[in-house]
Amino acid sequence: xxxxxxRAAGLAARRSRVQYAASxxxxxxxxxxxxxxxxxxxxxxxxxxxxxxLSILLGFVVIVGACAVSLLYVAWLHRVHDRALNGSRxx
Amino acid sequence: MTLPILLFLLFVAxxxxxxxxxxxxxxxxxxxxxxxxxxxxxxxxxxxxxxxxSAGALLGIAGLITRHGFDGLIYSLGWVxxxPILLFLxxEPLRRLGKYSFADVLAARLRSAPVRLATAASSxxxxxxxxxxxxxxxxxxxxxxxxxxxxxxxxxxxxxxLVYVLFGGMLATTWVQIIKAALLLGGGVxxxxxxxxxxxxxxxxxxxxxxxxxxxxxxxPGDKVAGSGWDAMSLSVGLMFGTVGMPHVLMRVFTVRSAAxxxxxxxxxxxxxxxxxxxxxIIGFGAMVLVGPDAVAASGGGGNMAxxxxxxxxxxxxxxxxxxxxxxxTMLAVVAGLTITGAATLSxxxxxxxxxRGRAGEREQLGVARIxxxxxxxxxxxxxxxxxxxxxxxxxGLAFAVAASANFPALLLAILWRRFTTxxxxxxxxxxASSSVVLILLSPTxxxxxxxxxxxxxxxxxxxxxxxxxxxxxxxLSLLASVAVSLLTPEPDGQARFASLRRQVLFxxxxx
Numbered sequence: 203x204x205x206x207x208x209r210a211a212g213l214a215a216r217r218s219r220v221q222y223a224a225s226x227x228x229x230x231x232x233x234x235x236x237x238x239x240x241x242x243x244x245x246x247x248x249x250x251x252x253x254x255x256l257s258i259l260l261g262f263v264v265i266v267g268a269c270a271v272s273l274l275y276v277a278w279l280h281r282v283h284d285r286a287l288n289g290s291r292x293x
Numbered sequence: 294m295t296l297p298i299l300l301f302l303l304f305v306a307x308x309x310x311x312x313x314x315x316x317x318x319x320x321x322x323x324x325x326x327x328x329x330x331x332x333x334x335x336x337x338x339x340x341x342x343x344x345x346x347s348a349g350a351l352l353g354i355a356g357l358i359t360r361h362g363f364d365g366l367i368y369s370l371g372w373v374x375x376x377p378i379l380l381f382l383x384x385e386p387l388r389r390l391g392k393y394s395f396a397d398v399l400a401a402r403l404r405s406a407p408v409r410l411a412t413a414a415s416s417x418x419x420x421x422x423x424x425x426x427x428x429x430x431x432x433x434x435x436x437x438x439x440x441x442x443x444x445x446x447x448x449x450x451x452x453x454x455l456v457y458v459l460f461g462g463m464l465a466t467t468w469v470q471i472i473k474a475a476l477l478l479g480g481g482v483x484x485x486x487x488x489x490x491x492x493x494x495x496x497x498x499x500x501x502x503x504x505x506x507x508x509x510x511x512x513x514p515g516d517k518v519a520g521s522g523w524d525a526m527s528l529s530v531g532l533m534f535g536t537v538g539m540p541h542v543l544m545r546v547f548t549v550r551s552a553a554x555x556x557x558x559x560x561x562x563x564x565x566x567x568x569x570x571x572x573x574x575i576i577g578f579g580a581m582v583l584v585g586p587d588a589v590a591a592s593g594g595g596g597n598m599a600x601x602x603x604x605x606x607x608x609x610x611x612x613x614x615x616x617x618x619x620x621x622x623t624m625l626a627v628v629a630g631l632t633i634t635g636a637a638t639l640s641x642x643x644x645x646x647x648x649x650r651g652r653a654g655e656r657e658q659l660g661v662a663r664i665x666x667x668x669x670x671x672x673x674x675x676x677x678x679x680x681x682x683x684x685x686x687x688x689x690g691l692a693f694a695v696a697a698s699a700n701f702p703a704l705l706l707a708i709l710w711r712r713f714t715t716x717x718x719x720x721x722x723x724x725x726a727s728s729s730v731v732l733i734l735l736s737p738t739x740x741x742x743x744x745x746x747x748x749x750x751x752x753x754x755x756x757x758x759x760x761x762x763x764x765x766x767x768x769x770l771s772l773l774a775s776v777a778v779s780l781l782t783p784e785p786d787g788q789a790r791f792a793s794l795r796r797q798v799l800f801x802x803x804x805x
Contacts, residue, residue, distance in 0.1 A: 210796075210799065210800070213799070214795065214799045217799070221381045221382060224377070224381045225377070225378055225381045225382060228374060228377040228378060228381075229378070229533075231374075232370065232371075232374035232529065232533060233526075233529065235370065236367075236370075236525060236526055236529040237526065239367065239514050239519070239521075239525055240521055240522050240523065240524075240525040240526050241522065243513070243514045243515070243516075243521065246513070246514050247509075247510075247512075247513030247514055249509060249512070251497070252497065252501045252504075253496075253497035253498060253499070253500035253501030253502075253503075253504060253512070254497055254500065254512075255363070255509075255512040255513055257363050257512070257513060257514050258363065258366075258500065258512060261363075261366050261370060261574075262571065264370050264373075264374065265369075265370065265373050265567045265570065265571060266567070268373055268374050268376065268377050268563065268567060269373075269563055269564045269567045271377055272376070272377045272380050272381075272559075272560050272563045272564070273560065273564070275377075275380065275381060276380070276556055276557065276560045279553075279556065280553075284553070287799070287800070
């Protein structure tokens with residue numbers, strides 16, 4: 203019984219770490235962009251190609267990145283975490 | 294002007310049909326307030342997007358981009374970036390521990406009455422402020438799109454919304470959101486494709502054309518929309534965490550069967566909302582190049598006509614009518630979602646849990662929820678008429694600021710922090726809500742834009758707050774108050790319950 207408890211606690215701790223890491227990734231992405239927007243507009247305004255500035259490129263990186271981290275997180279929960287959790291409940 | 298009205302009536306007729314169907318399935322408080330938990334993850338993903346994508350997302354942001362270029366994207370980014378945080382930290386614990394409102398999560402480990410009253414007060418403030426913004430926007434837009442008066446427009450929105458919510462409850466409201474989200478996304482895709490068709494299907498060619506005509510600065514960041522420096526940072530804090538604290542968004546996680554489905558539905562909503570905001574960026578630049586900022590500004594409504602005018606230009610009168618009707622349907626759906634959330638807060642948190650101490654029967658709960666629905670619908674319509682000339686951005690911004698500063702910190706600490714206490718929660722909510730209101734009253738938004746004081750006069754006053762967006766100060770203030778008061782008022786019972794709730798959050802998954 204104690205063995206199961208320990209494994210559950212381990213799974214819970216691992217899940218918390220993943221949650222915090224994913225939150226941090228999105229926060230760094232978004233607030234990093236907003237910090238550039240707020241405090242270094244010349245850098246963000248650099249023209250990279252005809253019709254493309256760094257601000258437009260990074261703006262879309264924020265949107266796509268937010269969706270990508272969310273997708274990875276949910277995929278991890280379904281494929282790794284929930285399976286391990288079910289395994290530990292059965293044992 | 295008859296075609297948009299006909300299309301809108303078609304939308305109303307079909308959604309009323311759904312309401313009649315839903316009304317036959319709505320007999321209990323559970324069905325009324327959470328559709329009995331019978332909504333699927335995909336349906337709820339669309340409904341979340343429907344609840345969240347207000348008219349501001351299409352009309353407002355497209356108008357901002359048409360006028361100011363890149364800066365319009367700043368609101369989009371904040372509205373998208375909050376969703377992953379909702380997914381990672383809040384959605385699943387909320388689904389496992391709650392029933393009808395996010396106050397359930399706080400009440401599960403803290404003393405029920407004080408935390409429910411505090412969260413109910415801040416939620417009702419957020420809902421009413423956001424309702425005012427939506428009603429006023431609906432009224433003024435309908436004036437332009439359909440040529441009917443402001444008051445009749447607000448009353449039509451209030452009346453139709455009341456029918457959806459009162460008779461069809463959460464089930465009808467959800468289906469209204471799903472249909473509206475599908476129409477809005479479909480309309481956005483077609484509009485963006487029609488624009489890109491003129492630029493070899495290459496967004497960069499569109500942006501290059503905009504830069505060629507209006508200068509490179511339309512592709513570069515500026516300070517017209519979001520301000521700059523700390524004000525822009527404060528706005529971003531408010532948008533991101535306000536999203537996580539919006540009661541009508543949080544309430545939707547209770548409509549699905551399990552925590553795993555709640556997680557999936559928030560993921561789908563995140564991707565749909567991110568995709569839609571990318572479309573709006575193209576639509577805004579399309580209106581800039583094809584319609585022109587001057588023509589959009591000349592049509593009135595503070596630039597809100599950019600997307601409908603663009604639709605007329607690239608798709609003709611029928612498409613203009615479609616986009617106009619979808620915009621109106623959007624407001625209708627958002628106010629319905631807000632109203633049912635307000636009804637849940639009043640009936641579940643205030644009446645059933647606090648006044649009746651959980652002893653209210655099923656019929657009584659349903660009856661109170663319906664009375665609350667009527668009260669909120671009447672109040673929303675009256676406020677919409679009363680605030681006709683109010684600055685909509687101000688009330689919507691205030692709603693996000695209070696949600697970010699009062700609701701979000703309390704919810705986060707309830708889920709994550711073992712030593713959080715009842716009085717810590719109450720102190721944090723009160724500090725967050727009151728400081729965000731006071732800071733906005735002392736900000737340039739009220740002092741300069743509304744009261745008309747001169748900026749030079751205000752600069753030297755000790756009480757003047759130069760930030761337009763209070764979240765950068767009010768959110769940390771709320772956290773600080775929560776932590777300080779929690780440490781001063783230890784609650785051993787709450788800590789014990791926290792341990793068992795953590796187990797419930799972890800192990801709920803496989804038992805569902």
